[in-house]
Amino acid sequence: MVNLNETKIDNLKGFDWNKYFEYNSSHLIKLDYSNNKELTEKEKELITPSIRAFQIGEGSEGKHLKKVVEKFAKKTNDEEYIKAMDWFVLEENRHSMTLKKYMEVYGIKPIEKNWIDNVFRFLRKLMGLECEVVVLVTAEMIALSYYTALSNATNSKLLKDICSQMLHDELRHVVFQSYTLHKISIIRNKFINKIVREIRKFLMRITLNVVWIKYKDLFEKGNYSKEIFKKDSLEYLKQSIDIEKTGELILK
Numbered sequence: 021m022v023n024l025n026e027t028k029i030d031n032l033k034g035f036d037w038n039k040y041f042e043y044n045s046s047h048l049i050k051l052d053y054s055n056n057k058e059l060t061e062k063e064k065e066l067i068t069p070s071i072r073a074f075q076i077g078e079g080s081e082g083k084h085l086k087k088v089v090e091k092f093a094k095k096t097n098d099e100e101y102i103k104a105m106d107w108f109v110l111e112e113n114r115h116s117m118t119l120k121k122y123m124e125v126y127g128i129k130p131i132e133k134n135w136i137d138n139v140f141r142f143l144r145k146l147m148g149l150e151c152e153v154v155v156l157v158t159a160e161m162i163a164l165s166y167y168t169a170l171s172n173a174t175n176s177k178l179l180k181d182i183c184s185q186m187l188h189d190e191l192r193h194v195v196f197q198s199y200t201l202h203k204i205s206i207i208r209n210k211f212i213n214k215i216v217r218e219i220r221k222f223l224m225r226i227t228l229n230v231v232w233i234k235y236k237d238l239f240e241k242g243n244y245s246k247e248i249f250k251k252d253s254l255e256y257l258k259q260s261i262d263i264e265k266t267g268e269l270i271l272k
C-alpha cells in the first residue's frame with residue numbers, strides 16, 4: 021500500500037496548501053496519449069466498468085461543497101481555505117478529464133450515472149462541511165487502493181503514469197481532508213467526535229464491501245485479495261483518524 025507518510029508533510033498546521041496546489045498544477049507527470057495499442061481487448065474489458073465509475077466519481081462542480089466551505093471559512097476566519105478547496109475541486113476535475121481522455125484512446129464511452137456515485141453525492145449533501153469531507157475522504161482512501169490495483173492490472177505505460185499522478189494527488193487530498201476534520205473536531209465535544217469516528221468506520225466498511233463486490237475482477241488482477249483491500253482501507257482510515265485527532269501527520 022502507499023502511505024500518507026510519503027507526503028512528508030511534517031508541519032500540517034503551517035502547511036501552505038495553496039502554494040502546494042499551485043506548484044503541483046505546473047509539475048504534472050507528462051502523459052502521452054498517442055499510443056492506442058497498449059491494452060489488449062481483454063484488458064480493456066477488465067478495466068471498463070471501474071474506470072467509467074471513477075471517471076464520473078472524480079468530476080464535480082462542487083457547488084454544495086463551496087457553500088459549506090465558505091461558511092466554515094468565515095467561522096474560522098480562514099480565507100485561504102476557500103482557495104485551497106477551489107484548487108482541490110480543480111484537481112478532481114482534472115482527474116476526471118484525464119480518465120476520460122484515456123478512455124477515448126480506447127473508445128470506452130463514459131457513463132452518465134452510476135448508483136454508487138449517486139449515493140455518495142446524496143450523502144455528501146445531507147449535512148454541512150464535515151459530512152461532505154467524511155464522504156469525500158472515504159472515496160479517496162478507496163481510490164488509493166483502486167489506482168494501485170489499476171496500475172498493476174495492465175501493462176499500459178500511459179495508464180501506469182496516470183495512476184502514479186492520481187496516487188500522488190490523492191495521498192495529499194486524504195491528508196488535506198483529514199486535517200479539515202481536525203479543525204472541525206478540535207473545537208467540539210469529545211463524545212460527538214467519538215461518534216463521528218464510529219460513523220467513519222462504518223461507512224468505510226460498507227464502501228469497501230460494495231466496491232469489492234462490483235470491481236473484484238480488477239482488484240484481483242491488480243494483486244489485491246479481499247483481505248488486503250480491507251486491511252489497507254482500514255489502515256488508511258486509521259491514519260486519517262490519527263490526523264483528525266492530533267492535527268499532525270506522524271512521520272515514522
Ligand SMILES: [Fe+2]
Nearest residue numbers: 078112115190
Ligand atoms: Fe481524484
Ligand SMILES: [Fe+2]
Nearest residue numbers: 112160190193
Ligand atoms: Fe481526491
